[in-house]
Amino acid sequence: MTIDTNMQTPDASAQPGASADLTRRQAPASMNVIGTIVSGAGLIAWFAWLSWRTTSFNGNIVNIAILALELVAFAASLVVCAGLAVSRPLRRRDRRATDRDRQLPVLLAEAFGLGAVIDEKPAVRRIGNDDTGEIAWARRGISVLREQRRLDARTRLASDNLRQAAWSVVALDGLRRLCSVIVLLVVLFTGAIPFDIPSTERIALLVGGIGLVSIGNWFSSGGHLRPGARLMWSMASIGAGLGDGISRSGLPIRWVMTMATLVALNIAVALRGMSDRWTHGLQPMERDTRIAAMSIAVGLVVVGGLALRRMPRPELGFYGATGRLEEASVRRLALGLTLAVAAVGFVAGVLPVDVLNAAVVAP
Known part of the structure; x- marks a missing residue:
């Protein structure tokens, strides 16, 4: 995997001519620290919600499915936060072009320094003439996570592997969103009550935790991962990775x-x-x-x-x-x-x- 060396923090002992570049990169480093702290606070609040969910757990099959999706979402956010913490991307305004017509995996590939992911986009056409990237990226994410399962715990926590894992879980957000939509449709059509409605304080704990994680990721990514971007990407790529892609x-x-x-x-x-x-x-x-x-x-x-x-x-x-x-x-x-x-x-x-x-x- 090719790592973009522009993402690395310059050495303080560099040549005097690099002082301007060092100053330019100190701000993203401080924003990364702030984003990591904010994301950590959000993860703690989210974990508190999950603790309540597990202690009030019941054997309802719909509740089991919802809890499983919540745990997967929490784990995915944890991996993304870790990947951003070790990447220290440049601020969005220092990056080329605008991101309006560029999909989230491309932006995150830049944030994580995984230039090879962007280079692979022209090969997408081999999967399906109308595949604009989602299917190829989802399949690549599955492949990366499958390969990392064979690694020992210490190797998985290596900087490069964390970046690849973080990118991969975002590429697979469409599959997770499809599962959540299916469960929601089951609830609406069957009238199943997965669990009792929690108190306002617990709902605020969940919403606040997810909101803090989203804001923290925005800071940590240098503006590449805006609040709500993953949700919109998951709806745009829903189901990507299933079927033959044609x-x-x-x-x-x-x-x-x-x-x-x-x-x-x-x-x-x-x-x-x-x-x-x-x-x-x-x-x-x-x-x-x-x-x-x-x-x-x-x-x-x-x-x-x-x-x-x-x-x-x-x-x-x-x-x-x-x-x-x-x-x-x-x-x-x-x-x-x-x-x-x-x-x-x-x-x-x-x-x-x-x-x-x-x-x-x-x-």
């Missing part, structure tokens, strides 16, 4: 996966809200659990919609999407209708019964 629908495969996820979440929210309020076709859910599950689903729909806007349009695919007016209209209609129905279901599932009844009988 589209058979005439549309770019990652656009189809994200679009299908949004439609499925919209339908689940709509059916849950309407069922608990009017039709009663699904197993009923308690109001607090229903509101929590539906709110998470709506949040993922919003993030997925933002990710969808940043993706290449379907007519730019390689399998015959023509971009004709009627094709674009059908795509917008499918998402728009499910979103509208989901809005009705969300309102029906969240508002109290007396408020809805007053709205219905009002002239």
Whole structure:
């Protein structure tokens, strides 16, 4: 693996001509320390949440799946924090170009000093004509983590291996997001209650911990890993790494996966809200659990919609999407209708019964 030597901290005993470069890099080093401290505080708060989750654990199969996903997410964040702590990337403004049209694995490859990852991008086309990187990166992440499992603990903690592992877990965020969406759909459709709604203090502990980790990673990465970037990347790359990576629908495969996820979440929210309020076709859910599950689903729909806007349009695919007016209209209609129905279901599932009844009988 090629390591970008520009990421290394210069020696204080360097030649006088390097003093300006040393001054320029001292600020990123201090920001890295601040980011590491903030991330550490967030991980402690997150760990406290997980401690409560394990002590209040029950044998519900959905609860087991959710706890497993939480532990994987915590472990992934821990690896990313460790990788950033040993990398000390330059500040984003010192890097070339803007990151608007560049995907997160490319930015993190720069932050971690893994230049070979970027160099491999042209080879992506061999996996699928419409693969813009997600599938190749996910498969590479799986390969790296599989190889590191054979190493002893001391070798895994080496700087280069930590950087590669951190990049790999981010490349695989789409697979983890797919699993979490599936569990969420199961909860909404079956009405399963995985665990009791925690107190406000415990929820604040989880949200605050994740928020601190996100902010700390922003500082530690020199601006490469912005808050919310991993969440948006996971929705944009959802399911990447599964299957043969070849589209058979005439549309770019990652656009189809994200679009299908949004439609499925919209339908689940709509059916849950309407069922608990009017039709009663699904197993009923308690109001607090229903509101929590539906709110998470709506949040993922919003993030997925933002990710969808940043993706290449379907007519730019390689399998015959023509971009004709009627094709674009059908795509917008499918998402728009499910979103509208989901809005009705969300309102029906969240508002109290007396408020809805007053709205219905009002002239």
